[in-house]
Amino acid sequence: MGTDTVNELDRAQIQRLARVAGITGPKQARRDPASWVGEGAAIYCRISKTHDEDQTGVERQERICRDAAERLRLQVESGHAYIDNNRSAWQRNRKRPGWDELLAAIESGQVRHVIIYHADRLLRQPQDLEVLLSKADEHHVILHGQAGGRDLSDPDDRFILRMEVAHACRSSDDTSRRVRDTLAERASAGKPHSGKRRFGYDKTGTKIIESEAETVRWIYVQYLKGKTVHWIKTQLNEQNIPTALGKRWQHQTVLSLLDCHHMAGLRVFRGQEIGPGTWPAIIPVGTFREVQERRGYRAAAGRAKAEATRTGKFYTLRSLVWCTACGVRMAGGTNKARPTYQCSSERDGKACRRRISAAVLEPFAADAAIRMLTHLDVTGREAAAVLGSEEADTIAADQEQLTEAARMWARKEINKAEYDVMRKEISERIKTAQRKAIVRPTVEVLEGMTGPGAEEAWHKLEEQGDYERINGLFRFLFAAVRIDASATRGRAVDFGRIDIEPNPAD
Incomplete structure (x- = not known):
């Protein structure tokens, strides 16, 4: 092979190298x-x-x-x-x-x-x-x-x-697992969940701040009296009472406090109530349960309130009227433009359609309420019902059993399905017993509404349009207003179909 041929090969290789460098060079150059x-x-x-x-x-x-x-x-x-x-x-x-x-x-x-x-x-x-x-x-x-x-x-x-x-x-996964285990152990021991300070308690969640606790009790009483969350929020802000974070009260802030199990000394773990905690309660469990029931009533009554806005009618017996045939609450509505309480459920595949005129039922219930208020004596009455020793011992035993079930789950002695079955059964027993001690504020709810002046005070509420207060009084006095089938035809009113079930006086 001649010298010229070798030179040609060298030149070709040099050209290839130059072209490769031209392709790869710019990217590599950026490393400089x-x-x-x-x-x-x-x-x-x-x-x-x-x-x-x-x-x-x-x-x-x-x-x-x-x-x-x-x-x-x-x-x-x-x-x-x-x-x-x-x-x-x-x-x-x-x-x-x-x-x-x-x-x-x-x-x-x-x-x-x-x-x-x-x-x-x-x-x-x-x-x-x-x-x-x-x-x-x-x-x-x-x-x-x-x-x-x-x-x-x-x-x-x-x-x-x-x-x-x-x-x-992997480190994050391990940290997450340790945190979950720690939270489960704290829940099993009944210790409070950490986080932001709750209104009414110090940062540890175990000591009551009495000045704030009085506000908490006031909020619960006003809600049970029928006051709206908006009204409560406005009053707190007008009195310059700050939240736990030092801010003004908002609608959701009040709702969160009303829904807070911590106020009743109840421990919640992963969204489920597992029993009493180790800290003192501001609100009795009975009061807390009643507020939760009332929250459910008001939510269910939202549709009725929307209907009231459309028709200009507020149904003062909302969430209290029951259909005896179907066993469900009757909602406010209209029939030929007339306000009524009506059942919308079905029986045997057919709509119930039982109804009663609000213009008939509400005055009838108001007369019954006025008679009860006129003769009602609340002097010296306790603010809460008191459980007997036998019921209290039963609740304490069930709560201890519930706590032990949570500990067993945390120790992985039982699986989640077994724990859920135990928790549901025990919790139902506890709730059934606690309902016997539902707290119904008396003097606060009935302030200015009892004695010989009851009728005048009632009519004054009607003139002022304070229908929320009237609804609150109905709820305090009546457990239910049951509507049977009418025994008359035409426009004749059958008052015998109305059965008012009063709440216990004691």
């Missing part, structure tokens, strides 16, 4: 810091939880990342510092706005570099890492990790990073 000068960069910072309001954690991370950008001579434009403060990277259902914006910026080609404080600040799920690395390769973005001193664009460092993220994911 000298070629990065002036290129756009983004910063991502995250911290899972902060206990203060100055965001010290993410501010420190951002400062370190900006220092790194200066050393690398990169430009961090305004709006390219993405912050997720108080955000978990482990919880899959937790939104991270900063993370989403960072991915969008990479997709749009706004940044060529991403600087992070540490890999565990960026992600704790392997799939998140793969998404980011994929986008970085697709758009030729270089990733820089500062605290770990790792070049995230290097294949070897990427391999190590994948191992670190997998370890972080």
Whole structure:
């Protein structure tokens, strides 16, 4: 082979090498810091939880990342510092706005570099890492990790990073398991759930703040008197009484307090009541149960109230009128534009359609209520019914059994299905016994409504349009108003079909 031929081969090889270098060169060249000068960069910072309001954690991370950008001579434009403060990277259902914006910026080609404080600040799920690395390769973005001193664009460092993220994911899983076990143990021991301070208690949830406890009792009494949540909220704000967080009362804040089992000394675990707690109660269990029943009544009466708004009629006996044939509550409605209480259930595949005129039933019930109020003596009456010693002992034994069942589940001596069966059976026994001690405020509910002036006071409420108060009085006096089939035809009124069941006087 001649010299000329060898030279031709050398020249061909040189050309091939040059062309390969031309293809791979630009990407590899970007690894040279000298070629990065002036290129756009983004910063991502995250911290899972902060206990203060100055965001010290993410501010420190951002400062370190900006220092790194200066050393690398990169430009961090305004709006390219993405912050997720108080955000978990482990919880899959937790939104991270900063993370989403960072991915969008990479997709749009706004940044060529991403600087992070540490890999565990960026992600704790392997799939998140793969998404980011994929986008970085697709758009030729270089990733820089500062605290770990790792070049995230290097294949070897990427391999190590994948191992670190997998370890972080396992660590998060272990932490989650330990937290779940700790919460189960606290619940089994009857200790309160930690978290934000509850109104009426200190931060530990075990000591009552008496000044706030008086407000809690007032809220429960007013609700049982028939006052609306809006009215209660307004009164609290007008009296400048702050919430546990020092803020003004909102509709949901009042509802949350009314639904809070902690106020009655009841422990809830994963949304289920498991028995009494070890802290003192502000509200008797009976009062709490009645409020929950009343909450259900009012929710069910929402449709009736909407109908009242449409027709201009407020049904003062709402949630008290029952159909004797079907055993269900009769709702307010209209029949030929006349307000009625009617049954909407079905029997034997046919609609019941039993109804009674509100213009007949409500005055009849009002007369009965006025007679009861006129002769009602509440002097010296206790604010709550008291359980007998036998019932109290039975409840205590059942509550201990319920607590023991929770402990057995926490120790994995029984499975979840077995625990659910035991909890349901025992809880029903406890609730049945506790209903005997339902607290019905007397003096507060009946203030100014008893004695010889009862009729005048009642008519005054009607003139003022205080139908919520009238409904509250009906609820206090009557357990139910049962409607039987009419024995007459035509327009004749059969008052014999109305059976008013009073609440116990004691």
